[in-house]
Amino acid sequence: GDSVTQMEGPVTLSEEAFLTINCTYTATGYPSLFWYVQYPGEGLQLLLKATKADDKGSNKGFEATYRKETTSFHLEKGSVQVSDSAVYFCALRAGGTSYGKLTFGQGTILTVHP
Amino acid sequence: DAGVIQSPRHEVTEMGQEVTLRCKPISGHDYLFWYRQTMMRGLELLIYFNNNVPIDDSGMPEDRFSAKMPNASFSTLKIQPSEPRDSAVYFCASSRDRAYGNTIYFGEGSWLTVV
Numbered sequence: 001g002d003s004v005t006q007m008e009g010p011v012t013l014s015e016e017a018f019l020t021i022n023c024t025y026t027a028t029g030y031p032s033l034f035w036y037v038q039y040p041g042e043g044l045q046l047l048l049k050a051t052k053a054d055d056k057g058s059n060k061g062f063e064a065t066y067r068k069e070t071t072s073f074h075l076e077k078g079s080v081q082v083s084d085s086a087v088y089f090c091a092l093r094a095g096g097t098s099y100g101k102l103t104f105g106q107g108t109i110l111t112v113h114p
Numbered sequence: 115d116a117g118v119i120q121s122p123r124h125e126v127t128e129m130g131q132e133v134t135l136r137c138k139p140i141s142g143h144d145y146l147f148w149y150r151q152t153m154m155r156g157l158e159l160l161i162y163f164n165n166n167v168p169i170d171d172s173g174m175p176e177d178r179f180s181a182k183m184p185n186a187s188f189s190t191l192k193i194q195p196s197e198p199r200d201s202a203v204y205f206c207a208s209s210r211d212r213a214y215g216n217t218i219y220f221g222e223g224s225w226l227t228v229v
Binding site for chain 1: 145147156157159162170205207209211215216217218219220221222223
């Protein structure tokens with residue numbers, strides 16, 4: 001079945017540091033890939049997405065490129081801020097018999113210190 | 115546009131009581147999903163509907179859990195009787211259709227504590 005694996009957390013960084021959160025997936029066919037963010041006490045918000053190989057999703061300084069050859073969708077940001085502290089979830093949505101449901105990774109907690 | 119609306123936002127209830135969580139999806143969305151989030155198990159899909167019809171309820175943990183969608187603008191998730199291990203955040207989400215490129219939008223969640 002479909003699955004998503006994220007790097008183990010938590011991740012702790014200083015403000016203005018470079019961020020990478022690794023995400024790899026297993027799926028039949030060609031899924032769409034998503035990053036969601038959850039701020040403390042809030043719901044999940046879409047951060048960015050990519051729907052086909054080599055697409056780059058970007059938003060709020062975050063980027064991720066859909067790499068079919070390595071089945072990866074790593075999240076990056078060049079300079080993190082304290083306000084980026086949150087839980088980040090990688091997810092895929094496949095077609096076919098999966099009926100379009102989202103499969104999530106386990107989430108990565110990011111804490112950014114001033 | 116209004117997003118996915120869930121109620122209640124927070125609920126504390128005693129073991130054995132019935133709990134009903136409510137969801138209003140985004141207008142025009144054909145798919146509705148119920149997810150549960152816990153520290154131990156992360157985000158789990160409980161059930162989802164297409165055009166008000168349940169498609170897959172294999173994630174519903176036990177017979178104590180039930181979900182309905184009587185019309186396109188309303189769904190409920192019911193737990194009866196509730197147990198402490200049901201304490202979690204329950205998210206409702208909706209999507210325009212099952213095309214895999216379409217985004218699934220989440221509500222703010224219902225934070226349930228069973229004591």
